[in-house]
Amino acid sequence: MTASSPTATRFGVACSVIASALFALMYYQAALLAPLGSAAIYGWRILLTTPFLGAFLLLSRRWDEVATIGRRLRARPSLGLVLLLSSALLGVQLWLFMWAPIHGHGLDVSLGYFLLPLTLVLTGRLCFGERISRLQLVACALAAVGVVNELLFAPRVSWPAFVVAFGYPCYFALRRVLRTNHLGGMWFDMAFSLPVGLWFIAAPLPEGVHAMRHPVLGILVLGMLSAVALAFMIAASQRLTLGLFGLLSYVEPALLVAVSLLLGERISQSQWLTYGSIWAAILLLVFEGAVAMRAVRPRDLPA
Template structure:
Protein backbone atom coordinates (compact mmCIF):
# COMPACT_ATOMS: atom_id res chain seq x y z
CA UNK A 1 0.00 0.00 0.00
CA UNK A 2 2.85 2.40 0.80
CA UNK A 3 4.12 1.98 -2.76
CA UNK A 4 0.69 2.93 -4.12
CA UNK A 5 0.50 6.02 -1.90
CA UNK A 6 3.96 7.11 -3.05
CA UNK A 7 2.99 6.63 -6.72
CA UNK A 8 -0.27 8.56 -6.31
CA UNK A 9 1.43 11.47 -4.58
CA UNK A 10 4.17 11.42 -7.24
CA UNK A 11 1.52 11.64 -9.98
CA UNK A 12 -0.27 14.58 -8.32
CA UNK A 13 2.98 16.44 -7.68
CA UNK A 14 4.07 15.81 -11.28
CA UNK A 15 0.81 17.21 -12.64
CA UNK A 16 1.19 20.23 -10.38
CA UNK A 17 4.75 20.76 -11.65
CA UNK A 18 3.52 20.46 -15.24
CA UNK A 19 1.01 23.25 -14.63
CA UNK A 20 3.81 25.66 -13.78
CA UNK A 21 6.28 24.07 -16.21
CA UNK A 22 4.77 26.10 -19.04
CA UNK A 23 6.96 29.02 -17.98
CA UNK A 24 9.99 27.11 -19.32
CA UNK A 25 8.28 26.63 -22.69
CA UNK A 26 7.93 30.30 -23.54
CA UNK A 27 7.80 31.77 -26.17
CA UNK A 28 5.91 28.73 -27.54
CA UNK A 29 2.17 29.32 -27.57
CA UNK A 30 -0.41 26.85 -26.26
CA UNK A 31 -0.93 25.09 -29.62
CA UNK A 32 2.80 24.62 -30.19
CA UNK A 33 3.26 23.42 -26.62
CA UNK A 34 0.42 20.95 -27.04
CA UNK A 35 1.88 19.58 -30.29
CA UNK A 36 5.34 19.11 -28.80
CA UNK A 37 3.82 17.50 -25.72
CA UNK A 38 2.09 14.87 -27.86
CA UNK A 39 5.28 14.15 -29.80
CA UNK A 40 7.50 14.06 -26.71
CA UNK A 41 5.18 12.04 -24.45
CA UNK A 42 4.60 9.09 -26.79
CA UNK A 43 8.24 7.81 -26.81
CA UNK A 44 8.50 8.04 -23.01
CA UNK A 45 5.08 6.36 -22.62
CA UNK A 46 6.20 3.56 -24.94
CA UNK A 47 9.38 3.05 -22.90
CA UNK A 48 7.34 3.06 -19.71
CA UNK A 49 5.01 0.39 -21.12
CA UNK A 50 7.97 -1.68 -22.28
CA UNK A 51 9.48 -1.47 -18.81
CA UNK A 52 6.19 -2.50 -17.15
CA UNK A 53 5.49 -5.25 -19.71
CA UNK A 54 2.32 -3.63 -21.08
CA UNK A 55 3.23 -3.14 -24.74
CA UNK A 56 0.88 -6.02 -25.54
CA UNK A 57 -2.05 -3.75 -24.67
CA UNK A 58 -1.31 -1.69 -27.79
CA UNK A 59 -1.54 -4.72 -30.09
CA UNK A 60 -4.66 -5.98 -28.32
CA UNK A 61 -6.56 -2.84 -29.29
CA UNK A 62 -5.14 -3.03 -32.83
CA UNK A 63 -6.53 -6.56 -33.12
CA UNK A 64 -9.94 -5.25 -32.06
CA UNK A 65 -9.80 -2.70 -34.88
CA UNK A 66 -8.92 -5.45 -37.38
CA UNK A 67 -11.79 -7.64 -36.14
CA UNK A 68 -14.28 -4.74 -35.91
CA UNK A 69 -13.19 -1.70 -37.98
CA UNK A 70 -15.98 0.36 -36.39
CA UNK A 71 -13.93 0.18 -33.14
CA UNK A 72 -11.54 2.68 -34.75
CA UNK A 73 -14.31 5.27 -34.52
CA UNK A 74 -14.33 4.87 -30.75
CA UNK A 75 -10.55 5.21 -30.58
CA UNK A 76 -10.80 8.47 -32.55
CA UNK A 77 -13.50 9.82 -30.23
CA UNK A 78 -11.43 8.77 -27.22
CA UNK A 79 -8.38 10.53 -28.67
CA UNK A 80 -10.29 13.79 -29.14
CA UNK A 81 -11.79 13.66 -25.64
CA UNK A 82 -8.42 12.94 -24.06
CA UNK A 83 -6.09 15.21 -26.02
CA UNK A 84 -8.45 18.18 -25.90
CA UNK A 85 -8.17 17.96 -22.11
CA UNK A 86 -4.38 17.79 -22.36
CA UNK A 87 -4.45 20.87 -24.59
CA UNK A 88 -6.67 22.73 -22.13
CA UNK A 89 -4.38 21.73 -19.26
CA UNK A 90 -1.53 23.67 -20.91
CA UNK A 91 -3.65 26.38 -22.51
CA UNK A 92 -5.08 27.51 -19.17
CA UNK A 93 -1.94 28.74 -17.38
CA UNK A 94 -0.40 30.10 -20.60
CA UNK A 95 -3.46 32.28 -21.23
CA UNK A 96 -4.18 33.32 -17.64
CA UNK A 97 -7.12 30.90 -17.23
CA UNK A 98 -5.45 28.48 -14.85
CA UNK A 99 -7.86 29.03 -11.98
CA UNK A 100 -10.86 28.32 -14.20
CA UNK A 101 -9.24 25.05 -15.33
CA UNK A 102 -8.27 24.08 -11.78
CA UNK A 103 -11.86 24.74 -10.66
CA UNK A 104 -12.94 22.11 -13.16
CA UNK A 105 -10.60 19.62 -11.50
CA UNK A 106 -12.11 20.50 -8.12
CA UNK A 107 -15.58 19.77 -9.48
CA UNK A 108 -14.55 16.62 -11.36
CA UNK A 109 -14.75 14.19 -8.39
CA UNK A 110 -18.15 15.56 -7.43
CA UNK A 111 -19.46 15.18 -10.98
CA UNK A 112 -18.18 11.60 -10.94
CA UNK A 113 -20.23 11.01 -7.78
CA UNK A 114 -23.36 12.36 -9.45
CA UNK A 115 -22.79 10.25 -12.56
CA UNK A 116 -22.38 7.20 -10.34
CA UNK A 117 -25.79 7.92 -8.80
CA UNK A 118 -27.52 8.44 -12.15
CA UNK A 119 -25.88 5.75 -14.29
CA UNK A 120 -24.98 3.15 -11.68
CA UNK A 121 -27.82 3.82 -9.21
CA UNK A 122 -25.36 4.31 -6.36
CA UNK A 123 -26.60 6.03 -3.20
CA UNK A 124 -24.96 9.10 -1.68
CA UNK A 125 -23.77 8.97 1.90
CA UNK A 126 -24.58 11.89 4.20
CA UNK A 127 -21.05 13.23 3.79
CA UNK A 128 -21.26 13.00 0.00
CA UNK A 129 -24.65 14.74 0.03
CA UNK A 130 -23.17 17.62 2.05
CA UNK A 131 -20.25 17.83 -0.41
CA UNK A 132 -22.62 17.98 -3.38
CA UNK A 133 -24.68 20.73 -1.72
CA UNK A 134 -21.53 22.78 -1.00
CA UNK A 135 -20.31 22.37 -4.57
CA UNK A 136 -23.76 23.39 -5.86
CA UNK A 137 -23.56 26.54 -3.74
CA UNK A 138 -20.20 27.42 -5.28
CA UNK A 139 -21.41 26.80 -8.82
CA UNK A 140 -24.65 28.69 -8.11
CA UNK A 141 -22.67 31.70 -6.93
CA UNK A 142 -20.49 31.60 -10.05
CA UNK A 143 -23.59 31.53 -12.26
CA UNK A 144 -25.02 34.49 -10.34
CA UNK A 145 -21.71 36.37 -10.45
CA UNK A 146 -20.97 36.23 -14.17
CA UNK A 147 -24.13 34.76 -15.65
CA UNK A 148 -22.54 31.35 -16.21
CA UNK A 149 -19.67 29.06 -15.29
CA UNK A 150 -16.47 29.44 -17.33
CA UNK A 151 -16.41 27.06 -20.28
CA UNK A 152 -13.00 25.73 -19.19
CA UNK A 153 -14.50 24.62 -15.88
CA UNK A 154 -17.51 22.99 -17.52
CA UNK A 155 -15.43 21.15 -20.08
CA UNK A 156 -13.03 19.66 -17.53
CA UNK A 157 -15.83 18.71 -15.13
CA UNK A 158 -18.06 17.06 -17.76
CA UNK A 159 -15.81 15.78 -20.56
CA UNK A 160 -13.45 13.83 -18.30
CA UNK A 161 -16.24 11.75 -16.64
CA UNK A 162 -17.63 11.01 -20.11
CA UNK A 163 -14.15 9.96 -21.24
CA UNK A 164 -13.63 7.66 -18.24
CA UNK A 165 -17.09 6.13 -18.59
CA UNK A 166 -16.70 5.40 -22.30
CA UNK A 167 -13.18 3.98 -21.82
CA UNK A 168 -14.60 1.44 -19.38
CA UNK A 169 -17.56 0.75 -21.64
CA UNK A 170 -15.31 0.06 -24.67
CA UNK A 171 -12.67 -1.75 -22.57
CA UNK A 172 -9.77 0.60 -23.35
CA UNK A 173 -9.24 1.86 -19.78
CA UNK A 174 -5.50 1.10 -19.58
CA UNK A 175 -2.19 2.51 -20.79
CA UNK A 176 -2.71 0.91 -24.20
CA UNK A 177 -5.85 2.99 -24.67
CA UNK A 178 -3.99 6.15 -23.73
CA UNK A 179 -1.17 5.24 -26.14
CA UNK A 180 -3.70 5.15 -28.99
CA UNK A 181 -5.15 8.48 -27.79
CA UNK A 182 -1.76 10.08 -28.35
CA UNK A 183 -0.88 8.18 -31.51
CA UNK A 184 -4.09 9.09 -33.36
CA UNK A 185 -3.63 12.81 -32.64
CA UNK A 186 -0.11 12.89 -34.11
CA UNK A 187 -1.32 14.13 -37.55
CA UNK A 188 -2.85 17.15 -35.82
CA UNK A 189 0.38 17.73 -33.89
CA UNK A 190 2.47 17.60 -37.07
CA UNK A 191 0.05 19.99 -38.79
CA UNK A 192 0.23 22.51 -35.92
CA UNK A 193 4.03 22.44 -36.02
CA UNK A 194 4.22 22.69 -39.82
CA UNK A 195 2.03 25.81 -39.87
CA UNK A 196 3.85 27.58 -37.04
CA UNK A 197 7.25 29.11 -36.39
CA UNK A 198 8.04 26.49 -33.76
CA UNK A 199 11.28 25.22 -35.31
CA UNK A 200 12.63 28.74 -35.80
CA UNK A 201 11.81 29.55 -32.18
CA UNK A 202 13.70 26.44 -31.05
CA UNK A 203 16.69 27.54 -33.15
CA UNK A 204 16.49 30.95 -31.52
CA UNK A 205 16.00 29.58 -27.99
CA UNK A 206 17.98 26.28 -27.75
CA UNK A 207 16.82 25.69 -24.17
CA UNK A 208 13.43 24.74 -25.60
CA UNK A 209 14.86 21.40 -26.76
CA UNK A 210 15.51 20.29 -23.20
CA UNK A 211 12.26 21.88 -22.02
CA UNK A 212 10.31 19.80 -24.55
CA UNK A 213 12.15 16.61 -23.55
CA UNK A 214 11.34 17.37 -19.92
CA UNK A 215 7.71 17.99 -20.86
CA UNK A 216 7.45 14.54 -22.44
CA UNK A 217 9.18 12.86 -19.50
CA UNK A 218 6.99 14.55 -16.89
CA UNK A 219 3.81 13.79 -18.84
CA UNK A 220 4.66 10.09 -19.11
CA UNK A 221 5.83 9.93 -15.48
CA UNK A 222 2.67 11.53 -14.15
CA UNK A 223 0.28 9.33 -16.09
CA UNK A 224 2.26 6.13 -15.57
CA UNK A 225 2.42 6.71 -11.82
CA UNK A 226 -1.29 7.48 -11.74
CA UNK A 227 -2.23 4.24 -13.53
CA UNK A 228 0.07 2.10 -11.38
CA UNK A 229 -1.21 3.71 -8.17
CA UNK A 230 -4.76 2.67 -9.11
CA UNK A 231 -3.59 -0.95 -9.05
CA UNK A 232 -1.87 -0.88 -5.67
CA UNK A 233 -4.43 1.12 -3.68
CA UNK A 234 -7.96 0.49 -2.42
CA UNK A 235 -10.46 2.52 -4.42
CA UNK A 236 -11.38 4.81 -1.51
CA UNK A 237 -7.78 5.74 -0.73
CA UNK A 238 -6.96 6.18 -4.42
CA UNK A 239 -9.88 8.57 -4.85
CA UNK A 240 -8.96 10.41 -1.66
CA UNK A 241 -5.40 11.03 -2.82
CA UNK A 242 -6.61 12.27 -6.21
CA UNK A 243 -7.89 15.44 -4.53
CA UNK A 244 -4.30 16.51 -4.03
CA UNK A 245 -4.03 17.36 -7.74
CA UNK A 246 -6.57 20.23 -7.96
CA UNK A 247 -5.12 21.78 -4.81
CA UNK A 248 -1.69 21.83 -6.46
CA UNK A 249 -3.15 23.17 -9.73
CA UNK A 250 -4.77 26.09 -7.94
CA UNK A 251 -1.55 26.74 -6.01
CA UNK A 252 0.43 26.69 -9.27
CA UNK A 253 -2.00 29.14 -10.88
CA UNK A 254 -1.65 31.56 -7.97
CA UNK A 255 2.15 31.13 -8.05
CA UNK A 256 2.08 32.11 -11.74
CA UNK A 257 0.52 35.43 -10.80
CA UNK A 258 -3.21 34.76 -11.02
CA UNK A 259 -5.37 36.05 -8.19
CA UNK A 260 -8.74 35.13 -6.75
CA UNK A 261 -10.88 38.26 -7.00
CA UNK A 262 -12.88 39.29 -3.91
CA UNK A 263 -16.19 38.37 -5.55
CA UNK A 264 -14.86 34.94 -6.54
CA UNK A 265 -14.18 33.66 -3.03
CA UNK A 266 -17.81 32.55 -2.56
CA UNK A 267 -17.32 30.33 -5.61
CA UNK A 268 -14.07 28.68 -4.55
CA UNK A 269 -14.54 28.39 -0.77
CA UNK A 270 -17.68 26.17 -0.87
CA UNK A 271 -16.04 23.91 -3.45
CA UNK A 272 -12.85 23.63 -1.40
CA UNK A 273 -15.00 22.78 1.64
CA UNK A 274 -16.81 20.16 -0.45
CA UNK A 275 -13.46 18.56 -1.21
CA UNK A 276 -12.55 18.75 2.49
CA UNK A 277 -15.80 16.98 3.41
CA UNK A 278 -14.95 14.12 1.04
CA UNK A 279 -11.44 13.90 2.48
CA UNK A 280 -12.87 13.69 6.01
CA UNK A 281 -15.29 10.97 4.91
CA UNK A 282 -12.45 9.02 3.34
CA UNK A 283 -10.34 9.29 6.49
CA UNK A 284 -13.24 8.15 8.67
CA UNK A 285 -13.91 5.24 6.34
CA UNK A 286 -10.29 4.12 6.49
CA UNK A 287 -10.27 4.53 10.28
CA UNK A 288 -13.40 2.38 10.64
CA UNK A 289 -11.92 -0.27 8.36
CA UNK A 290 -8.75 -0.35 10.45
CA UNK A 291 -10.77 -0.67 13.68
CA UNK A 292 -12.80 -3.53 12.19
CA UNK A 293 -9.61 -5.34 11.20
CA UNK A 294 -8.17 -4.85 14.69
CA UNK A 295 -11.36 -6.11 16.35
CA UNK A 296 -11.46 -9.09 14.02
CA UNK A 297 -7.84 -9.91 14.85
CA UNK A 298 -8.59 -9.69 18.60
CA UNK A 299 -11.61 -11.98 18.26
CA UNK A 300 -9.53 -14.53 16.35
CA UNK A 301 -6.85 -14.40 19.06
CA UNK A 302 -9.46 -14.88 21.79
CA UNK A 303 -11.02 -17.82 19.92
CA UNK A 304 -7.62 -19.45 19.50
CA UNK A 305 -6.85 -18.90 23.17
CA UNK A 306 -10.11 -20.59 24.18
CA UNK A 307 -9.36 -23.55 21.96
CA UNK A 308 -5.92 -23.88 23.51
CA UNK A 309 -7.42 -23.75 27.01
CA UNK A 310 -9.89 -26.52 26.12
CA UNK A 311 -7.06 -28.70 24.82
Protein backbone atom coordinates in the same frame (compact mmCIF):
# COMPACT_ATOMS: atom_id res chain seq x y z
CA MET B 1 6.13 -6.03 -1.51
CA THR B 2 2.34 -6.33 -1.57
CA ALA B 3 -0.23 -3.59 -1.95
CA SER B 4 -1.34 -4.15 1.67
CA SER B 5 2.10 -3.85 3.30
CA PRO B 6 2.98 -0.63 5.17
CA THR B 7 6.13 -0.26 3.07
CA ALA B 8 4.15 -0.48 -0.17
CA THR B 9 1.61 2.04 1.13
CA ARG B 10 4.28 4.55 2.14
CA PHE B 11 6.00 4.13 -1.22
CA GLY B 12 2.67 4.50 -3.03
CA VAL B 13 1.83 7.71 -1.13
CA ALA B 14 5.26 9.13 -1.98
CA CYS B 15 4.78 8.22 -5.67
CA SER B 16 1.35 9.87 -5.77
CA VAL B 17 2.60 13.10 -4.18
CA ILE B 18 5.64 13.18 -6.50
CA ALA B 19 3.37 12.65 -9.52
CA SER B 20 1.13 15.54 -8.44
CA ALA B 21 4.18 17.76 -7.90
CA LEU B 22 5.55 16.88 -11.35
CA PHE B 23 2.21 17.65 -13.03
CA ALA B 24 2.24 21.01 -11.23
CA LEU B 25 5.79 21.63 -12.47
CA MET B 26 4.62 20.79 -15.98
CA TYR B 27 1.87 23.40 -15.53
CA TYR B 28 4.57 25.96 -14.67
CA GLN B 29 6.84 24.75 -17.46
CA ALA B 30 4.06 25.36 -19.99
CA ALA B 31 4.02 29.03 -18.94
CA LEU B 32 7.79 29.22 -19.52
CA LEU B 33 7.29 27.84 -23.04
CA ALA B 34 4.49 30.34 -23.79
CA PRO B 35 6.12 31.74 -26.99
CA LEU B 36 5.78 28.28 -28.58
CA GLY B 37 2.01 28.44 -28.28
CA SER B 38 -0.25 25.99 -26.46
CA ALA B 39 -0.95 23.93 -29.60
CA ALA B 40 2.74 23.23 -30.24
CA ILE B 41 3.36 22.49 -26.55
CA TYR B 42 0.46 20.03 -26.60
CA GLY B 43 1.88 18.43 -29.77
CA TRP B 44 5.29 17.92 -28.21
CA ARG B 45 3.71 16.46 -25.07
CA ILE B 46 1.80 13.89 -27.13
CA LEU B 47 4.86 13.08 -29.25
CA LEU B 48 7.15 12.56 -26.25
CA THR B 49 4.71 10.79 -23.92
CA THR B 50 3.11 8.23 -26.28
CA PRO B 51 6.33 6.20 -26.88
CA PHE B 52 7.06 6.19 -23.15
CA LEU B 53 3.61 4.82 -22.37
CA GLY B 54 4.07 2.15 -25.05
CA ALA B 55 7.46 1.18 -23.59
CA PHE B 56 5.94 0.94 -20.12
CA LEU B 57 3.18 -1.35 -21.40
CA LEU B 58 5.77 -3.59 -23.05
CA LEU B 59 8.09 -3.73 -20.03
CA SER B 60 5.21 -4.37 -17.62
CA ARG B 61 3.87 -7.11 -19.93
CA ARG B 62 0.58 -5.29 -20.44
CA TRP B 63 0.80 -4.85 -24.22
CA ASP B 64 -2.00 -7.38 -24.53
CA GLU B 65 -4.34 -4.54 -23.49
CA VAL B 66 -3.37 -2.75 -26.71
CA ALA B 67 -3.43 -5.94 -28.77
CA THR B 68 -6.96 -6.77 -27.58
CA ILE B 69 -8.26 -3.40 -28.76
CA GLY B 70 -6.40 -3.89 -32.03
CA ARG B 71 -8.14 -7.24 -32.60
CA ARG B 72 -11.52 -5.69 -31.81
CA LEU B 73 -10.77 -2.87 -34.25
CA ARG B 74 -9.91 -5.31 -37.05
CA ALA B 75 -13.08 -7.30 -36.42
CA ARG B 76 -15.23 -4.16 -36.26
CA PRO B 77 -13.66 -1.21 -38.14
CA SER B 78 -16.54 1.10 -37.18
CA LEU B 79 -15.15 0.97 -33.65
CA GLY B 80 -12.41 3.27 -34.92
CA LEU B 81 -14.86 6.18 -35.17
CA VAL B 82 -15.79 5.86 -31.50
CA LEU B 83 -12.12 5.51 -30.55
CA LEU B 84 -11.46 8.73 -32.43
CA LEU B 85 -14.13 10.41 -30.29
CA SER B 86 -12.49 9.04 -27.14
CA SER B 87 -9.12 10.34 -28.34
CA ALA B 88 -10.61 13.76 -29.10
CA LEU B 89 -12.14 14.02 -25.61
CA LEU B 90 -8.77 13.27 -24.01
CA GLY B 91 -6.94 15.54 -26.47
CA VAL B 92 -9.08 18.53 -25.49
CA GLN B 93 -8.17 18.00 -21.84
CA LEU B 94 -4.45 17.61 -22.50
CA TRP B 95 -4.45 20.73 -24.71
CA LEU B 96 -6.41 22.72 -22.12
CA PHE B 97 -3.87 21.77 -19.44
CA MET B 98 -1.13 23.34 -21.59
CA TRP B 99 -3.23 26.32 -22.69
CA ALA B 100 -4.59 27.45 -19.32
CA PRO B 101 -1.43 28.64 -17.49
CA ILE B 102 -0.28 30.50 -20.62
CA HIS B 103 -3.52 32.45 -21.04
CA GLY B 104 -4.34 33.28 -17.43
CA HIS B 105 -6.84 30.47 -16.85
CA GLY B 106 -4.74 28.33 -14.52
CA LEU B 107 -7.10 28.88 -11.57
CA ASP B 108 -10.10 28.03 -13.74
CA VAL B 109 -8.65 24.65 -14.72
CA SER B 110 -7.63 23.90 -11.12
CA LEU B 111 -11.22 24.65 -10.10
CA GLY B 112 -12.35 22.12 -12.71
CA TYR B 113 -10.10 19.46 -11.18
CA PHE B 114 -11.56 20.20 -7.75
CA LEU B 115 -15.06 19.78 -9.21
CA LEU B 116 -14.17 16.61 -11.09
CA PRO B 117 -14.61 14.07 -8.24
CA LEU B 118 -18.10 15.44 -7.65
CA THR B 119 -19.14 15.29 -11.29
CA LEU B 120 -17.74 11.75 -11.47
CA VAL B 121 -19.96 10.80 -8.52
CA LEU B 122 -22.98 12.20 -10.36
CA THR B 123 -21.97 10.48 -13.61
CA GLY B 124 -21.68 7.15 -11.84
CA ARG B 125 -25.13 7.62 -10.35
CA LEU B 126 -26.92 8.91 -13.45
CA CYS B 127 -25.23 6.76 -16.11
CA PHE B 128 -24.35 3.54 -14.31
CA GLY B 129 -26.77 3.44 -11.37
CA GLU B 130 -23.98 3.54 -8.78
CA ARG B 131 -24.96 4.17 -5.18
CA ILE B 132 -24.48 7.70 -3.84
CA SER B 133 -24.12 8.23 -0.10
CA ARG B 134 -25.71 10.99 1.95
CA LEU B 135 -22.38 12.77 2.39
CA GLN B 136 -21.75 12.60 -1.35
CA LEU B 137 -25.21 14.05 -1.94
CA VAL B 138 -24.50 16.94 0.46
CA ALA B 139 -21.12 17.47 -1.21
CA CYS B 140 -22.77 17.66 -4.63
CA ALA B 141 -25.29 20.18 -3.28
CA LEU B 142 -22.48 22.35 -1.89
CA ALA B 143 -20.68 22.18 -5.22
CA ALA B 144 -23.91 23.19 -6.96
CA VAL B 145 -23.99 26.36 -4.82
CA GLY B 146 -20.50 27.18 -6.08
CA VAL B 147 -21.45 26.51 -9.69
CA VAL B 148 -24.55 28.73 -9.44
CA ASN B 149 -22.46 31.52 -7.90
CA GLU B 150 -19.93 31.17 -10.72
CA LEU B 151 -22.63 31.43 -13.37
CA LEU B 152 -24.51 34.36 -11.80
CA PHE B 153 -21.98 36.54 -10.01
CA ALA B 154 -18.46 35.82 -11.21
CA PRO B 155 -16.88 38.55 -13.38
CA ARG B 156 -16.40 35.94 -16.09
CA VAL B 157 -17.76 32.46 -16.58
CA SER B 158 -15.05 29.92 -15.81
CA TRP B 159 -15.63 27.87 -18.94
CA PRO B 160 -12.32 25.94 -18.66
CA ALA B 161 -13.45 24.68 -15.25
CA PHE B 162 -16.66 23.33 -16.77
CA VAL B 163 -14.78 21.75 -19.69
CA VAL B 164 -12.65 19.81 -17.19
CA ALA B 165 -15.44 19.02 -14.74
CA PHE B 166 -17.90 17.76 -17.37
CA GLY B 167 -15.56 16.72 -20.19
CA TYR B 168 -13.57 14.15 -18.23
CA PRO B 169 -16.71 12.30 -16.98
CA CYS B 170 -17.86 11.99 -20.61
CA TYR B 171 -14.43 10.58 -21.49
CA PHE B 172 -14.33 8.10 -18.60
CA ALA B 173 -17.94 7.01 -19.19
CA LEU B 174 -17.24 6.39 -22.88
CA ARG B 175 -14.16 4.34 -22.05
CA ARG B 176 -16.17 2.24 -19.63
CA VAL B 177 -18.83 1.58 -22.26
CA LEU B 178 -16.13 0.72 -24.83
CA ARG B 179 -14.29 -1.47 -22.29
CA THR B 180 -11.07 0.49 -22.91
CA ASN B 181 -10.74 1.87 -19.37
CA HIS B 182 -7.15 0.71 -18.87
CA LEU B 183 -3.66 1.89 -19.86
CA GLY B 184 -3.89 0.18 -23.25
CA GLY B 185 -6.98 2.25 -23.99
CA MET B 186 -5.15 5.43 -22.99
CA TRP B 187 -2.26 4.49 -25.30
CA PHE B 188 -4.71 4.15 -28.19
CA ASP B 189 -6.21 7.55 -27.34
CA MET B 190 -2.79 9.18 -27.37
CA ALA B 191 -1.66 7.31 -30.49
CA PHE B 192 -4.76 8.51 -32.36
CA SER B 193 -3.81 12.05 -31.30
CA LEU B 194 -0.32 11.79 -32.79
CA PRO B 195 -1.28 13.10 -36.29
CA VAL B 196 -2.87 16.19 -34.73
CA GLY B 197 0.15 16.67 -32.48
CA LEU B 198 2.56 16.38 -35.41
CA TRP B 199 0.45 18.86 -37.40
CA PHE B 200 0.69 21.37 -34.55
CA ILE B 201 4.44 20.85 -34.29
CA ALA B 202 4.89 21.33 -38.06
CA ALA B 203 3.04 24.66 -38.05
CA PRO B 204 5.16 27.83 -38.47
CA LEU B 205 6.68 28.99 -35.20
CA PRO B 206 5.60 32.32 -33.70
CA GLU B 207 8.14 35.15 -33.83
CA GLY B 208 8.74 35.11 -30.07
CA VAL B 209 10.19 31.60 -30.18
CA HIS B 210 13.45 32.83 -31.70
CA ALA B 211 14.04 34.96 -28.62
CA MET B 212 13.68 31.99 -26.27
CA ARG B 213 16.74 30.54 -24.62
CA HIS B 214 17.17 26.84 -25.24
CA PRO B 215 13.62 26.08 -26.48
CA VAL B 216 14.59 22.49 -27.36
CA LEU B 217 15.78 21.92 -23.79
CA GLY B 218 12.50 23.33 -22.47
CA ILE B 219 10.51 20.98 -24.69
CA LEU B 220 12.56 17.98 -23.56
CA VAL B 221 12.05 18.97 -19.92
CA LEU B 222 8.29 19.13 -20.55
CA GLY B 223 8.32 15.66 -22.12
CA MET B 224 10.43 14.28 -19.29
CA LEU B 225 8.09 15.73 -16.66
CA SER B 226 5.06 14.29 -18.44
CA ALA B 227 6.60 10.82 -18.79
CA VAL B 228 8.03 10.61 -15.27
CA ALA B 229 4.83 11.98 -13.70
CA LEU B 230 2.83 9.31 -15.53
CA ALA B 231 5.24 6.62 -14.32
CA PHE B 232 4.91 7.74 -10.68
CA MET B 233 1.13 7.92 -11.00
CA ILE B 234 1.01 4.37 -12.36
CA ALA B 235 3.34 3.17 -9.59
CA ALA B 236 1.08 4.77 -6.98
CA SER B 237 -2.08 3.20 -8.45
CA GLN B 238 -0.45 -0.25 -8.22
CA ARG B 239 0.47 0.07 -4.53
CA LEU B 240 -2.47 1.93 -2.98
CA THR B 241 -6.05 1.03 -2.28
CA LEU B 242 -8.49 2.77 -4.59
CA GLY B 243 -9.81 4.91 -1.73
CA LEU B 244 -6.40 6.24 -0.70
CA PHE B 245 -5.40 6.77 -4.33
CA GLY B 246 -8.57 8.80 -4.85
CA LEU B 247 -7.99 10.94 -1.76
CA LEU B 248 -4.45 11.75 -2.83
CA SER B 249 -5.77 12.95 -6.21
CA TYR B 250 -6.82 16.18 -4.47
CA VAL B 251 -3.15 17.11 -4.02
CA GLU B 252 -2.73 17.95 -7.71
CA PRO B 253 -5.43 20.66 -8.03
CA ALA B 254 -4.21 22.21 -4.76
CA LEU B 255 -0.72 22.49 -6.29
CA LEU B 256 -2.20 23.85 -9.53
CA VAL B 257 -3.82 26.64 -7.52
CA ALA B 258 -0.42 27.44 -5.98
CA VAL B 259 1.23 27.53 -9.42
CA SER B 260 -1.54 29.76 -10.82
CA LEU B 261 -1.13 32.22 -7.95
CA LEU B 262 2.63 32.13 -8.49
CA LEU B 263 2.04 33.04 -12.15
CA GLY B 264 0.11 36.14 -11.07
CA GLU B 265 -3.52 35.03 -11.15
CA ARG B 266 -5.85 36.03 -8.33
CA ILE B 267 -9.17 34.77 -6.99
CA SER B 268 -11.73 37.58 -7.34
CA GLN B 269 -13.91 38.52 -4.38
CA SER B 270 -17.06 37.24 -6.09
CA GLN B 271 -15.46 33.81 -6.61
CA TRP B 272 -14.69 33.12 -2.96
CA LEU B 273 -18.16 31.62 -2.49
CA THR B 274 -17.50 29.37 -5.48
CA TYR B 275 -14.17 28.14 -4.15
CA GLY B 276 -15.39 27.94 -0.56
CA SER B 277 -18.41 25.81 -1.47
CA ILE B 278 -16.38 23.44 -3.62
CA TRP B 279 -13.56 23.13 -1.07
CA ALA B 280 -16.17 22.35 1.62
CA ALA B 281 -17.60 19.67 -0.67
CA ILE B 282 -14.13 18.21 -1.19
CA LEU B 283 -13.52 18.14 2.59
CA LEU B 284 -16.72 16.13 2.99
CA LEU B 285 -15.53 13.61 0.39
CA VAL B 286 -12.11 13.42 2.08
CA PHE B 287 -13.78 12.85 5.46
CA GLU B 288 -16.00 10.12 4.04
CA GLY B 289 -13.04 8.45 2.34
CA ALA B 290 -10.93 8.59 5.51
CA VAL B 291 -13.73 7.04 7.59
CA ALA B 292 -14.21 4.30 4.99
CA MET B 293 -10.49 3.53 4.97
CA ARG B 294 -10.36 3.26 8.78
CA ALA B 295 -13.25 0.80 8.65
CA VAL B 296 -11.37 -1.51 6.28
CA ARG B 297 -9.51 -4.27 8.10
CA PRO B 298 -6.00 -5.23 6.86
CA ARG B 299 -7.21 -8.64 5.69
CA ASP B 300 -9.78 -6.91 3.47
CA LEU B 301 -7.11 -5.06 1.50
CA PRO B 302 -6.00 -6.47 -1.87
CA ALA B 303 -2.82 -8.53 -1.88
